[in-house]
Amino acid sequence: MLTFGDRLNKFIQQNFGSNIRFAEIVGVKFTSVSRYIYNKSMPGGEMLSKFYESGLSIDWLISGNGSMYSINSEGRKLKMKYQESKEIPTTPFGRLKYWINDNYRSLENYCMILNIDADILTNILYDDMIPDSGLITTIRKSGCNIQWLVSGSGDEYENNPAGVLLKMKKHENYDEEKTNEEKQKLLNKLEVSKKDDLKFLMKLVVD
Numbered sequence: 001m002l003t004f005g006d007r008l009n010k011f012i013q014q015n016f017g018s019n020i021r022f023a024e025i026v027g028v029k030f031t032s033v034s035r036y037i038y039n040k041s042m043p044g045g046e047m048l049s050k051f052y053e054s055g056l057s058i059d060w061l062i063s064g065n066g067s068m069y070s071i072n073s074e075g076r077k078l079k080m081k082y083q084e085s086k087e088i089p090t091t092p093f094g095r096l097k098y099w100i101n102d103n104y105r106s107l108e109n110y111c112m113i114l115n116i117d118a119d120i121l122t123n124i125l126y127d128d129m130i131p132d133s134g135l136i137t138t139i140r141k142s143g144c145n146i147q148w149l150v151s152g153s154g155d156e157y158e159n160n161p162a163g164v165l166l167k168m169k170k171h172e173n174y175d176e177e178k179t180n181e182e183k184q185k186l187l188n189k190l191e192v193s194k195k196d197d198l199k200f201l202m203k204l205v206v207d
Contacts, residue, residue: 096149
């Protein structure tokens with residue numbers, strides 16, 4: 001059963017891709033959005049009005065009933081945009097946004113796991129800034145195939161430990177309840193030796 005915060009987060013990730021970007025567009029503090037998402041506080045009438053103006057249905061947000069989109073022009077625009085974006089995007093930046101949300105649930109979660117500055121990655125994804133070589137290496141480490149990212153062809157997963165694990169999680173027979181011993185055997189099989197890599201990959205399997 002989704003909570004108020006779960007529904008807000010779903011709306012944001014599906015339509016804005018980032019809590020930071022949503023907060024900027026709506027004109028609210030990022031910390032406030034985070035508190036609502038984690039059910040630590042509830043928005044007042046003025047904030048709910050801003051959410052509605054951004055295209056979010058307040059009825060759906062509170063009860064979970066009906067469409068997540070408001071019946072105003074912004075809601076209709078977002079709904080149409082989402083329906084058009086169900087296919088994998090055709091640009092590298094679009095593919096990276098799609099890949100992050102599909103595999104890491106949100107840009108914030110991705111940045112937290114990989115220790116990336118969320119503001120920098122947001123600027124790259126939404127303002128078409130060119131990432132430096134260090135970030136490209138980090139994206140590859142996270143399991144994304146850079147060749148697929150650039151060209152759209154080939155497997156979207158890099159043939160490295162993170163890529164293998166993420167691909168396994170997509171398999172219909174993947175068991176989320178694997179024991180820690182089984183997870184460790186899998187990581188050993190993938191020849192993960194560095195402590196940092198092991199910590200990162202354990203997060204991937206556990207999440």
